[in-house]
Amino acid sequence: MNTLPPAVLPxxxxxxxxDWVISDPDHLLVYEADAQTAHNLAPQAVVLPSxxxxxxxxxxxxxxxxxxxxxxxxxxxLSGGALAMEGGxxxxxxxxxxxxxxxxxxxxxxxxxxxxxxxxxxxxxxxxLHYAPDPSSQxxxxxxxxxxxxxxxxxxxxxxxxxxxxxxxRVVLPNGDAVWLGGQGREASGFDLVGLFVGSEGCFGLxxxxxxxxxxxxxxxxxxxxxxxxxxxxxxxxxxxxSAGLLPAALEIVDRNTIKAVEAxxxxxxxxxxAGAALVVEFDGIEAGxxxxxxxxxxxxxxxxxxxxxxxxxxxxxxxxxKGRKKAFGAMGRLAPxxxxxxxTVPRTRLPEVLARISEIADRYELQxxxxxxxxxxxxxxxxxxxxxxxxxxxxxxxxxKEIMLLCVEAGGTITGEHGVGADxxxxxxxxxxxxxxEVLRGVKRVFDPAGLCNPGKVLPESGVGS
Amino acid sequence: MNTLPPAVLPxxxxxxxxDWVISDPDHLLVYEADAQTAHNLAPQAVVLPSxxxxxxxxxxxxxxxxxxxxxxxxxxxLSGGALAMEGGxxxxxxxxxxxxxxxxxxxxxxxxxxxxxxxxxxxxxxxxLHYAPDPSSQxxxxxxxxxxxxxxxxxxxxxxxxxxxxxxxRVVLPNGDAVWLGGQGREASGFDLVGLFVGSEGCFGLxxxxxxxxxxxxxxxxxxxxxxxxxxxxxxxxxxxxSAGLLPAALEIVDRNTIKAVEAxxxxxxxxxxAGAALVVEFDGIEAGxxxxxxxxxxxxxxxxxxxxxxxxxxxxxxxxxKGRKKAFGAMGRLAPxxxxxxxTVPRTRLPEVLARISEIADRYELQxxxxxxxxxxxxxxxxxxxxxxxxxxxxxxxxxKEIMLLCVEAGGTITGEHGVGADxxxxxxxxxxxxxxEVLRGVKRVFDPAGLCNPGKVLPESGVGS
Numbered sequence: 001m002n003t004l005p006p007a008v009l010p011x012x013x014x015x016x017x018x019d020w021v022i023s024d025p026d027h028l029l030v031y032e033a034d035a036q037t038a039h040n041l042a043p044q045a046v047v048l049p050s051x052x053x054x055x056x057x058x059x060x061x062x063x064x065x066x067x068x069x070x071x072x073x074x075x076x077x078l079s080g081g082a083l084a085m086e087g088g089x090x091x092x093x094x095x096x097x098x099x100x101x102x103x104x105x106x107x108x109x110x111x112x113x114x115x116x117x118x119x120x121x122x123x124x125x126x127x128x129l130h131y132a133p134d135p136s137s138q139x140x141x142x143x144x145x146x147x148x149x150x151x152x153x154x155x156x157x158x159x160x161x162x163x164x165x166x167x168x169x170r171v172v173l174p175n176g177d178a179v180w181l182g183g184q185g186r187e188a189s190g191f192d193l194v195g196l197f198v199g200s201e202g203c204f205g206l207x208x209x210x211x212x213x214x215x216x217x218x219x220x221x222x223x224x225x226x227x228x229x230x231x232x233x234x235x236x237x238x239x240x241x242x243s244a245g246l247l248p249a250a251l252e253i254v255d256r257n258t259i260k261a262v263e264a265x266x267x268x269x270x271x272x273x274x275a276g277a278a279l280v281v282e283f284d285g286i287e288a289g290x291x292x293x294x295x296x297x298x299x300x301x302x303x304x305x306x307x308x309x310x311x312x313x314x315x316x317x318x319x320x321x322x323k324g325r326k327k328a329f330g331a332m333g334r335l336a337p338x339x340x341x342x343x344x345t346v347p348r349t350r351l352p353e354v355l356a357r358i359s360e361i362a363d364r365y366e367l368q369x370x371x372x373x374x375x376x377x378x379x380x381x382x383x384x385x386x387x388x389x390x391x392x393x394x395x396x397x398x399x400x401x402k403e404i405m406l407l408c409v410e411a412g413g414t415i416t417g418e419h420g421v422g423a424d425x426x427x428x429x430x431x432x433x434x435x436x437x438x439e440v441l442r443g444v445k446r447v448f449d450p451a452g453l454c455n456p457g458k459v460l461p462e463s464g465v466g467s
Numbered sequence: 468m469n470t471l472p473p474a475v476l477p478x479x480x481x482x483x484x485x486d487w488v489i490s491d492p493d494h495l496l497v498y499e500a501d502a503q504t505a506h507n508l509a510p511q512a513v514v515l516p517s518x519x520x521x522x523x524x525x526x527x528x529x530x531x532x533x534x535x536x537x538x539x540x541x542x543x544x545l546s547g548g549a550l551a552m553e554g555g556x557x558x559x560x561x562x563x564x565x566x567x568x569x570x571x572x573x574x575x576x577x578x579x580x581x582x583x584x585x586x587x588x589x590x591x592x593x594x595x596l597h598y599a600p601d602p603s604s605q606x607x608x609x610x611x612x613x614x615x616x617x618x619x620x621x622x623x624x625x626x627x628x629x630x631x632x633x634x635x636x637r638v639v640l641p642n643g644d645a646v647w648l649g650g651q652g653r654e655a656s657g658f659d660l661v662g663l664f665v666g667s668e669g670c671f672g673l674x675x676x677x678x679x680x681x682x683x684x685x686x687x688x689x690x691x692x693x694x695x696x697x698x699x700x701x702x703x704x705x706x707x708x709x710s711a712g713l714l715p716a717a718l719e720i721v722d723r724n725t726i727k728a729v730e731a732x733x734x735x736x737x738x739x740x741x742a743g744a745a746l747v748v749e750f751d752g753i754e755a756g757x758x759x760x761x762x763x764x765x766x767x768x769x770x771x772x773x774x775x776x777x778x779x780x781x782x783x784x785x786x787x788x789x790k791g792r793k794k795a796f797g798a799m800g801r802l803a804p805x806x807x808x809x810x811x812t813v814p815r816t817r818l819p820e821v822l823a824r825i826s827e828i829a830d831r832y833e834l835q836x837x838x839x840x841x842x843x844x845x846x847x848x849x850x851x852x853x854x855x856x857x858x859x860x861x862x863x864x865x866x867x868x869k870e871i872m873l874l875c876v877e878a879g880g881t882i883t884g885e886h887g888v889g890a891d892x893x894x895x896x897x898x899x900x901x902x903x904x905x906e907v908l909r910g911v912k913r914v915f916d917p918a919g920l921c922n923p924g925k926v927l928p929e930s931g932v933g934s
């Protein structure tokens with residue numbers, strides 16, 4: 001790894017003040033991972049600007065010296081997107097954590113990029129509003145990180161992913177220029193650069209301020225938990241619910257291995273450990289309609305062979321039903337020291353077949369797979385547990401992981417549902433893009449980042465790779 | 468205007484067959500407008516490919532000879548976007564009108580770009596599904612045109628605009644290469660080029676095939692029509708409805724001049740001609756909840772001073788209540804020979820003030836303005852009626868129109884809500900974009916269209932224009 005040109009640190013200190021430039025190797029270790037354990041890689045320095053003006057200065061310093069700039073939210077991205085894969089300086093957003101404006105009448109808010117997802121909803125709550133996209137990491141992840149990854153969450157089946165709620169972005173381009181894309185209540189005119197920037201994984205610049213649309217907190221919710229003997233039965237219940245024309249806010253499945261992990265952990269949620277799968281179904285909206293939807297869901301689940309359907313009668317019971325789903329990733333820590341959190345999508349109708357084949361792949365590689373997934377969207381998380389100190393097992397995890405990706409693509413799906421391509425999956429991009437298509441993607445990146453210094457080594461495979 | 472290089476017509480004929488290349492000046496007149504009467508300009512030729520392969524060949528011929536390519540849907544865009552402003556060949560999509568696949572289980576369809584909006588919903592209807600975005604021109608406009616303009620419609624308050632429903636695009640690039648952006652049930656991985664292409668107004672290439680998400684037809688609807696003495700009262704009712712946390716599927720206002728035009732036309736809908744404004748409110752969803760929502764809406768309207776609230780009790784009555792809104796543009800033809808259909812947005816809370824100022828502007832220029840608007844979205848259509856044979860009046864229309872645009876931008880809005888920038892509004896782009904931002908837009912266009920031959924003279928102002 002190259003060392004930084006000597007002028008960089010002093011100039012960064014001049015830009016943001018001496019307290020907010022980190023170069024001590026011990027302190028840099030905090031920034032060596034993004035909750036994805038496959039890579040650990042510390043940057044050469046970390047800089048923490050407090051606003052757009054400082055972020056602009058920082059970008060200009062790095063640009064002038066030809067040093068890579070790696071934007072970083074809370075580091076919960078799970079695909080290596082916030083790591084300095086080709087060296088350089090991480091621009092952390094933790095100080096840009098101010099909510100600049102909540103405008104209840106127009107149902108909008110303007111926040112700095114480092115605001116935590118839940119803090120935004122808390123700020124909107126007094127007005128009966130919330131920010132709808134709710135990734136499972138919502139208590140830790142930032143709005144800026146959500147923008148970078150176009151994050152989903154359990155409720156995106158009904159409410160859609162991050163891009164639906166972003167109306168404007170203040171962006172520091174890699175050369176230090178600050179521009180507005182959309183924003184100030186405006187729809188994008190011209191070309192939709194807001195939509196393009198959302199999901200660009202830090203490769204186009206740093207979004208320092210984010211304007212979002214808020215939506216009313218639903219008047220009421222109904223939450224159900226159905227227990228099935230097999231994963232296949234749970235899948236059939238999902239198909240029945242969707243075919244009945246119901247639109248749940250959430251439709252989430254956890255499989256047998258996940259249930260076992262949860263119930264053996266401090267997060268024990270009372271899911272039966274001999275079950276094959278549990279399905280969480282939630283409806284929200286105005287009170288009057290919910291009872292009918294809940295009843296029809298119970299019927300769908302029972303016809304698909306549910307041995308039990310529980311219903312939450314209070315807010316506490318609702319949280320209890322969700323607990324096994326929400327704490328699934330935390331609980332998997334019990335199964336083995338390391339966890340490869342996979343993320344892929346398949347057409348909803350292919351779910352049963354793909355799940356069966358994932359199970360076969362895990363068996364063949366003698367690995368344990370624990371599935372947690374957004375069933376309504378066909379967004380799978382087949383998670384492989386392992387011990388990275390065991391090199392041979394780690395290799396099997398990588399091989400199995402690749403087979404699972406190929407399987408999902410062959411089934412008409414794609415290589416990521418919500419965690420992004422990051423560093424981990426750029427090798428899979430040629431599975432879903434032709435060379436011509438990759439060239440368009442590269443061309444678009446060059447518009448924002450002609451020098452190739454903004455989050456290099458992410459998303460796009462090297463030129464010449466592909467078919 | 469340049470003439471076409473002599474090889475172009477024979478090569479186009481070779482690409483699509485002699486019946487589908489139009490160069491007779493009389494026949495080209497059909498393509499000289501796009502329902503926007505401010506410009507009339509015939510192309511040098513029109514070519515009508517039947518599929519992606521033929522469209523690819525056409526694009527290649529034009530590219531090789533350096534001839535501008537102007538994609539055209541049904542020509543209902545209203546901003547001059549489908550006109551050959553710098554000469555060249557219009558690529559019409561009327562033959563690409565096949566519905567290639569309806570996949571009810573995954574709630575998707577794949578269609579050629581020239582399919583009419585309503586025909587897609589008709590094809591999905593046997594499965595209880597429909598295509599949600601419903602521009603007022605939906606019986607005439609095409610899905611490909613909707614993609615180009617990112618069209619909205621009365622129901623986009625609840626359902627969102629076109630971009631929310633487009634999951635994949637088969638695109639013929641200006642050099643003739645055909646690529647897939649997203650599609651085949653996949654979410655976009657990498658950067659969101661689908662989102663970028665939607666709304667790009669034919670400047671990036673020709674979308675020949677469009678994959679869309681379908682949604683269930685709502686189980687039931689409730690439609691109300693409230694009559695107010697003043698436009699301000701109608702605006703206050705809208706604010707009250709939104710503040711009550713209700714989310715109507717549609718919330719549409721027509722003003723006094725529009726009511727008068729409708730009632731004097733063959734579309735007479737029984738709206739009282741002495742009213743200041745009429746508000747159409749529609750809810751949809753499951754039957755159980757609708758009654759409560761309707762009752763709360765009646766209350767909001769009455770508190771805002773409605774002198775009458777009508778409710779549709781049957782499908783026929785629903786159509787009757789909608790008639791005055793849906794036929795508004797047609798009826799305005801009665802007011803004068805020509806109509807400048809304006810399109811702009813403002814934050815919803817600024818509506819009353821902006822409407823009052825639009826009325827002042829029209830008075831000052833001694834013009835008649837008729838307002839029809841999507842009140843829930845703050846999307847205004849202040850329409851100016853005039854007679855283009857009167858040069859002095861036409862000049863006043865242009866001046867007033869510019870003032871209205873400035874007013875909307877100053878109120879925090881933007882220069883187009885749903886009709887696009889096209890040819891008419893490129894001069895206003897510097898009102899909402901800085902030079903740096905325009906340079907990014909130009910850069911993105913160059914990725915797709917380095918030669919600058921794809922729908923030139925649209926959206927982006929000339930380089931050097933801007934502030």
